């Protein structure tokens with residue numbers, strides 16, 4: 001009689017090679033240019049064991065910006081908000097859509113002291129349990145904006161400046177590819193993929209987002 005852990009290990013070893021699909025997605029705008037800040041999600045038709053939630057994810061406040069501008073996480077993930085400016089930020093969740101009428105997937109307010117102002121509380125954690133999106137703002141600096149997208153799949157990533165995102169360790173087989181962008185006014189078209197081994201896919205937004213405004217210099221006192 002083998003120990004149960006041995007059997008689990010054996011099954012994992014047998015299942016391992018079948019679950020090796022890596023997907024690189026390139027997303028363009030409707031105008032055919034690389035689309036940055038796009039959330040790319042993959043929902044396999046057959047859900048295998050989910051990969052462990054990532055730890056150590058943080059959203060930094062620096063020079064009156066949220067870095068990264070878009071953060072995409074599976075639901076259940078904890079994110080640390082870290083103020084790297086010398087002055088305070090008062091990070092809060094905001095509604096989205098017209099007039100901010102769509103409530104955020106998670107409501108919170110975080111008073112984060114400047115790092116040289118006594119540093120009573122320069123970082124704080126928030127756990128995002130509900131799928132959806134959250135607009136990030138700041139009570140003190142009205143122009144600060146960021147976005148958190150909480151996915152109902154473990155396979156989620158954000159495109160870089162070249163419109164590329166990579167998702168690793170997907171189960172082989174049929175899967176649905178979904179896109180989300182903070183500026184979208186309607187759900188984006190989905191597509192069906194066949195995953196096995198290393199796969200690439202092309203996708204396009206149904207619109208062309210405006211370029212994000214360049215950061216403007218800030219003093220310590222605004």
Ligand SMILES: [Cu+2]
Nearest residue numbers: 089090138141
């Ligand atoms: Cu602020």
